[in-house]
Amino acid sequence: MEKFTRNQRVAAITKMLIENPNKVINLNTFTEILNAAKSTVSEDLVIVKDTLNRLSMGRIDTISGAAGGVKYVCGISNEEKMDFVEELCIILRNKDRIIPGNFLYMTDVMSNPYIIRKAGLILASAFNDKKVDYVVTVETKGIPLAYEVAKMLGVQLVVFRRQAKFTEGSTVTINYVSGSNGRIQNMSVSKKAIKENSKCIFIDDFMKAGGTARGIIDLLKEFNCELLGMGILIDNVAIPKKLVNDYVSIVDFNGISPEGNAVLMPSKKFK
Amino acid sequence: MEKFTRNQRVAAITKMLIENPNKVINLNTFTEILNAAKSTVSEDLVIVKDTLNRLSMGRIDTISGAAGGVKYVCGISNEEKMDFVEELCIILRNKDRIIPGNFLYMTDVMSNPYIIRKAGLILASAFNDKKVDYVVTVETKGIPLAYEVAKMLGVQLVVFRRQAKFTEGSTVTINYVSGSNGRIQNMSVSKKAIKENSKCIFIDDFMKAGGTARGIIDLLKEFNCELLGMGILIDNVAIPKKLVNDYVSIVDFNGISPEGNAVLMPSKKFK
Structure with missing residues (x-):
């Protein structure tokens, strides 16, 4: 040879x-x-x-x-990080993204490999030094981001479902209350998906009041698992009262201004 | 400097x-x-x-x-490809994976970054020389694999939903008939998600009769988009009559043997 x-x-x-x-x-x-x-x-x-x-x-x-x-x-320089977050804010401020009900259309962003790779790198870097066993998320929009973080950390991704599926075998389902509208929702996962006594982080695309995050904590408790931390792409800071405190985020979204612009800036939680 | x-x-x-x-x-x-x-x-x-x-x-x-x-x-040597597919078959043959209804539990496999990276590399390599604009998939289990293929090809991922969501703005929804059980199902995508006259490939975790693939083709027609090809991780060859022909797959699944073993081998469509 x-x-x-x-x-x-x-x-x-x-x-x-x-x-x-x-x-x-x-x-x-x-x-x-x-x-x-x-x-x-x-x-x-x-x-x-x-x-x-x-x-x-x-x-x-x-x-x-x-x-x-x-x-x-993995790691990213502060300069590259700030350049990326500024660029992401500009992309998200595009007026065409505001849809009826004053929601921000961000489905394309959550499935854009260029954006998700960098966002995943930033969030993974925040958990590099913790001993993480699983990255968990809840379907659907946050899956690529959570997958990217799991890949960077070299661990298994677990996707919680809104409904139990027959292709998952025995499942554990919990009910939780959505923090923003008070509705009861379900979250379900196969019993095979998580080993007891593991350490997890939760990754999601968007944080409103944090009801989903509370649901994640409850579902993980069923497996005696600990939530080490949370990473969010966009934090809706227009809802200041959160059901959870300890999370990192990349972009702050502060609603739509009277002039009809989405108010977005690099997250205050972002170092 | x-x-x-x-x-x-x-x-x-x-x-x-x-x-x-x-x-x-x-x-x-x-x-x-x-x-x-x-x-x-x-x-x-x-x-x-x-x-x-x-x-x-x-x-x-x-x-x-x-x-x-x-x-x-991206590219992968034939040797590495074959080693990986053999390894994947061994993982999938584990008896614990057979769940009531003779389904194969594979949720963990579809969210395992080590497996999905290699499977994505193999499928992306099959489409390297086509001019692909979008990788499309339908929620939920195939999303990490489709994301990985989109990333390798450097293009946008589009996830079709089972139901229209209010965070997606105006949507296009089609009905299609599931090939294996004849049930009518929905598939929905935001009008903002795909540009007209684009070229797409469809990536999914599992192929039964190919009803979903037919639905994808119909939904893409609404955008005047062309489907250039399909890549599947596991092909259920126990259902020999498919509604679509032209696809690549990695593993063939031929049901559960009388001895209670999942029959799995490297796909015949796999070169």
């Missing part, structure tokens, strides 16, 4: 690490694919590590021991 | 390309971030290009002209 040059090994190693965020890759994987000695691969890894550090593009962590190796931990 | 070494530039360029599949990146983006001459960056790109080629990890295309630059086009 042919050898690779250092440059080529660096390109291949970077690709394999970036594509598997938060997954420990044993050095043997690289030595086999690249036909190189462990010491050589270790030197290659120093180059990748330094580059990501210098450009604030995340980091490479080394895990020692028998099951050890290296892993890519 | 400090200079970067060739190795460091190669690492940074690889990361930026891999994270933006099918998006043309102008060489100026690299020269600015890496403080290097265009000729230098061009040489770096040759290294990245050669490495991906040699390892069958996708390719780098050069686009000439004023709006030109380079882009990463």
Whole structure:
């Protein structure tokens, strides 16, 4: 088998690490694919590590021991973060987005891979240092964002359904009260979907009063699971009284102005 | 500003390309971030290009002209593809997955980023050379897979809903007949979600008789849109008569054997 040059090994190693965020890759994987000695691969890894550090593009962590190796931990520079959030606010302020009932049309945004990748990166970065077992969300609009966060954290996504489905086997269903209109709603999940005593984060597209978030906490309790944190793309700050406190968000939405403009700005909860 | 070494530039360029599949990146983006001459960056790109080629990890295309630059086009080696599909069959054959009604529990698989990334890569690779404007799917289970394919192809995802929502503005709704049980169902999408005369592919988790696929074609006709192709994770070949013909799939499911085992193998439609 042919050898690779250092440059080529660096390109291949970077690709394999970036594509598997938060997954420990044993050095043997690289030595086999690249036909190189462990010491050589270790030197290659120093180059990748330094580059990501210098450009604030995340980091490479080394895990020692028998099951050890290296892993890519996602990250984003403050500059790139602020540029993205400003850009997102401009996209969301488009007058065509205001639909009857003074709702903001954002379905396209929630399914736009360019936007969701960056939003997912920002939210995942906020939970990088917690030991998360599952990312949970409730269908439908927030699924791509929650999937992106789960992928960045290298963990399983769990989607709670509005109704139990027969393709899910035995399910656990709870009722919860929507915080904004007081209606009773359902949330359901397969018993197979979550292991007891796990640690979860909740990711969603939009926060009104936080009734859904309270429902998530209740449903997780049925599995003796703990909610470590919440990440939201858009926080409706026009509803100041929330049923939950501890969450991160990216954009604040403060309703429609008398002039008919959507009032949007980078979230105050956003660092 | 400090200079970067060739190795460091190669690492940074690889990361930026891999994270933006099918998006043309102008060489100026690299020269600015890496403080290097265009000729230098061009040489770096040759290294990245050669490495991906040699390892069958996708390719780098050069686009000439004023709006030109380079882009990463996803790809997977036949060996990696076959290893993954065999592994997926083993996961799906687990006896615990058979639930009342002889359904296969696969919700966890459809929300597992490791599985969905590879499945998405395989399906996206089948449509790399078509000019796709949208990836469409119908809620709920197939959304992560469809999102992953849309991301790999660098295009917008559109999720069709079972019911029109007031947060979607004006919607178009069609009725279609489920191919397996003959029931009439709805499918709905915001009028804002799709531009007329676009080219789409449909991605879903499971194919029975193909009634949903027929519904997708009908709903796309309302927008004068063309369906270029379909990609399915699991094809239920126990229902041999399909309402649609032209699709790619990854795994064939041939029902539950008399011994109570799910019969699963790499799809015959899978090359």
